[in-house]
Amino acid sequence: MKGFLHLLAGGVALLVLAACVIPPVPEPEFGIVHGPPSRAFVDATHSAGIEAVHRGEFAMDGVEGYLGVGQAWGDYDNDGWVDLFVTGNLAPNVLYRNLQDGRFAESPWSDQLAFPEQVSGGAVWSDYDNDGWLDLYILNKEANTLMRNLEGQGFVDVTAEAGVGDTAKGQSAAWGDFDNDGWLDLYVVNWTCLPDCKPVDFETHQDRLYRNNGDGTFTDLSNTMARDRLLGAGFAGSFLDYDNDGDLDVYVVNDEYANPIGNVLWRNDGPGCEGWCWHDAGPETGAGIVTSGMGLAVNDYDNDGDLDMYFSNMVRPMTLLTNDGTGGFANTEDKAGVGVHENGVTGWGALFFDYDNDGWRDLFLAATTVKPRALEPGALMDMLFERQNYLYHNQQDGSFQDVTPETWKEQPRPTMGAAYADYDRDGWLDFVVTEWNEGFTLYRNQGAEGAGHHWLTVRLIGGQGVNRDAIGARVTVETEGGPVQMQEVKSGSSLGAGNELSLHFGLGSAAQATVIIVWPDGSVETHSGVVADQIWQVAR
Incomplete structure (x- = not known):
C-alpha cells in the first residue's frame, strides 16, 4: 500500500484521493494467454447448505475494524470426510459437519467455536497433541484461541494452559515441526501496529514462533529470530522446506503499508543460538521482496522437485517465485502470465491445485478492486469492492493460460480467503472462498475438464517420532509417461486458511503410480503399483 500513502504530521497514514491516482501498469514482457473459459466449477453453496455470513469493517488507517477472514477444512470427527470451519469476523463463526452426500449441517459443537463476543479471522486445523483428533487454532482481533478436540464430542479452550494466546492482530497461522521432535510448532503472522506505532510495542505486535513442548504447553521462541524482521505487517505465512535440506523453514508475506521490511524467508539453521538458529535468507535468495504482499500459495507448480511460491499484492502485479533448485528464486510472473497486469487489482488468497487432474498444479487467485469510496476530493480509498477472481490453467511449460469462467466476470464478488479440499470424495478438488462483508461460496468441481483423468489422494498418519498429521512429509508420485510430482504436507497458507491435509x-x-514417501524424520518408503482413483492411507 505504500505507493498510496500520504503520511500526515501526526504519523497516521491515510489513503487520500489526491495521493491515490493509480499509475498505469507497464505491459508484461510476455502477454497473458487466454483460453476457453473453464466449466469445471459450479456454485454449490445453496445445495450444500452453507449459510454462514461474514460481517466486517475496516478503516485504512488501522483505527477501526479488523481485516480478518478464515476458512479451514479438517475432518474433526474422524469419519473420513472433511468438515468446514468458517469465521464470521463480526458475525459468529460456524463449524459445518460433512453429511457425506454433498451437503453440510451445522455441527452440534458449532456454538463452542462461534465466539459471538470475539472478532475472528484466520483459522487452521492440526493435531498439536498427537492424540489422533484435529484441534483448531483461531486468530482473533485480540487474543487468539486454541480449541482442543474432545475426540469428536466437542471442544475445550486450552489457550491459557498452552500459552499461545497471542494478542496482536493475527491474520494467518501455520503449523510445522521445525525441530523434528514429533510435535507440531506454531508460527503466527500478525498484521500491523496501527494506529499506535510510535513507538512499536514489540511484545504485542511482532510475529510469534511457539515451540511445542510435547506436554500440552508451548514455549515462545520468537526471541531466537531477529526482532526487526518480526515486525512486518504480515498477512500470510507457511512452513516449507525451500532448500531441500530436510528441515522446515518459514516464509512470511508482509504488507509494506506500516513497516516496509519486505517478505521474510526464515531459513532453519538448526539448534544453537540460544534456542534455535534462524536466518532471514530473503535478500540473498530473491524472496525478500518489498511490496504490498497479501496471500500465499506454496507448491511445486513446474514439477521440478522443489517448492515454488506465488503471492498476491495490492495494485502491483502478483509475484511468482520460481525455485531454481539451488536455494534461490526468480520472479517469473511475466513469463508465466499470472501477474494480473490490470489497474486497481488487490489480490488476496491464492491456491496451487490440480483442478483437471492432469498432473500439473493450476492457480486460483481471489481478488477485489481498489477505488475511492466516494468521488469527492479527499475521499478515502478502499480495496474491498467486488471484482472477478482468476483461474489459470498450467500449460506444463512454465506458463499458465487464463481460463477464468465467464460467470466470475459477470458476477464479481469481494473475495478474500480461499481453501481447497475434495469435500465430496469424487476425486476432483473443490474450494471455498470468503467474500468480505457478505458470506461464503462453495465451488464444486464437476469434473467437466480432464474427463477420463485418474487421481490419487495420499493421506499420511504419523507415529514413531513423526507428528500425527505428518506435516513436513514429502510425497513423490511417478507414473509411466507422466510428470514426476512432489508435494509437501502443510497446514496453513493462502490467507487465514487451511487446505485439506x-x-x-x-x-x-495413468491407472497406477509409484509413490515415494519421505517422512519428516528422513525415513523413506517406496510403494509400487498403487492403484489410481482412491484415497490411499499410509500410517507409520
Whole structure:
C-alpha cells in the first residue's frame, strides 16, 4: 500500500484521493494467454447448505475494524470426510459437519467455536497433541484461541494452559515441526501496529514462533529470530522446506503499508543460538521482496522437485517465485502470465491445485478492486469492492493460460480467503472462498475438464517420532509417461486458511503410480503399483 500513502504530521497514514491516482501498469514482457473459459466449477453453496455470513469493517488507517477472514477444512470427527470451519469476523463463526452426500449441517459443537463476543479471522486445523483428533487454532482481533478436540464430542479452550494466546492482530497461522521432535510448532503472522506505532510495542505486535513442548504447553521462541524482521505487517505465512535440506523453514508475506521490511524467508539453521538458529535468507535468495504482499500459495507448480511460491499484492502485479533448485528464486510472473497486469487489482488468497487432474498444479487467485469510496476530493480509498477472481490453467511449460469462467466476470464478488479440499470424495478438488462483508461460496468441481483423468489422494498418519498429521512429509508420485510430482504436507497458507491435509495428485491417463514417501524424520518408503482413483492411507 505504500505507493498510496500520504503520511500526515501526526504519523497516521491515510489513503487520500489526491495521493491515490493509480499509475498505469507497464505491459508484461510476455502477454497473458487466454483460453476457453473453464466449466469445471459450479456454485454449490445453496445445495450444500452453507449459510454462514461474514460481517466486517475496516478503516485504512488501522483505527477501526479488523481485516480478518478464515476458512479451514479438517475432518474433526474422524469419519473420513472433511468438515468446514468458517469465521464470521463480526458475525459468529460456524463449524459445518460433512453429511457425506454433498451437503453440510451445522455441527452440534458449532456454538463452542462461534465466539459471538470475539472478532475472528484466520483459522487452521492440526493435531498439536498427537492424540489422533484435529484441534483448531483461531486468530482473533485480540487474543487468539486454541480449541482442543474432545475426540469428536466437542471442544475445550486450552489457550491459557498452552500459552499461545497471542494478542496482536493475527491474520494467518501455520503449523510445522521445525525441530523434528514429533510435535507440531506454531508460527503466527500478525498484521500491523496501527494506529499506535510510535513507538512499536514489540511484545504485542511482532510475529510469534511457539515451540511445542510435547506436554500440552508451548514455549515462545520468537526471541531466537531477529526482532526487526518480526515486525512486518504480515498477512500470510507457511512452513516449507525451500532448500531441500530436510528441515522446515518459514516464509512470511508482509504488507509494506506500516513497516516496509519486505517478505521474510526464515531459513532453519538448526539448534544453537540460544534456542534455535534462524536466518532471514530473503535478500540473498530473491524472496525478500518489498511490496504490498497479501496471500500465499506454496507448491511445486513446474514439477521440478522443489517448492515454488506465488503471492498476491495490492495494485502491483502478483509475484511468482520460481525455485531454481539451488536455494534461490526468480520472479517469473511475466513469463508465466499470472501477474494480473490490470489497474486497481488487490489480490488476496491464492491456491496451487490440480483442478483437471492432469498432473500439473493450476492457480486460483481471489481478488477485489481498489477505488475511492466516494468521488469527492479527499475521499478515502478502499480495496474491498467486488471484482472477478482468476483461474489459470498450467500449460506444463512454465506458463499458465487464463481460463477464468465467464460467470466470475459477470458476477464479481469481494473475495478474500480461499481453501481447497475434495469435500465430496469424487476425486476432483473443490474450494471455498470468503467474500468480505457478505458470506461464503462453495465451488464444486464437476469434473467437466480432464474427463477420463485418474487421481490419487495420499493421506499420511504419523507415529514413531513423526507428528500425527505428518506435516513436513514429502510425497513423490511417478507414473509411466507422466510428470514426476512432489508435494509437501502443510497446514496453513493462502490467507487465514487451511487446505485439506491429504495430498491430491492428478494422474492423467495413468491407472497406477509409484509413490515415494519421505517422512519428516528422513525415513523413506517406496510403494509400487498403487492403484489410481482412491484415497490411499499410509500410517507409520
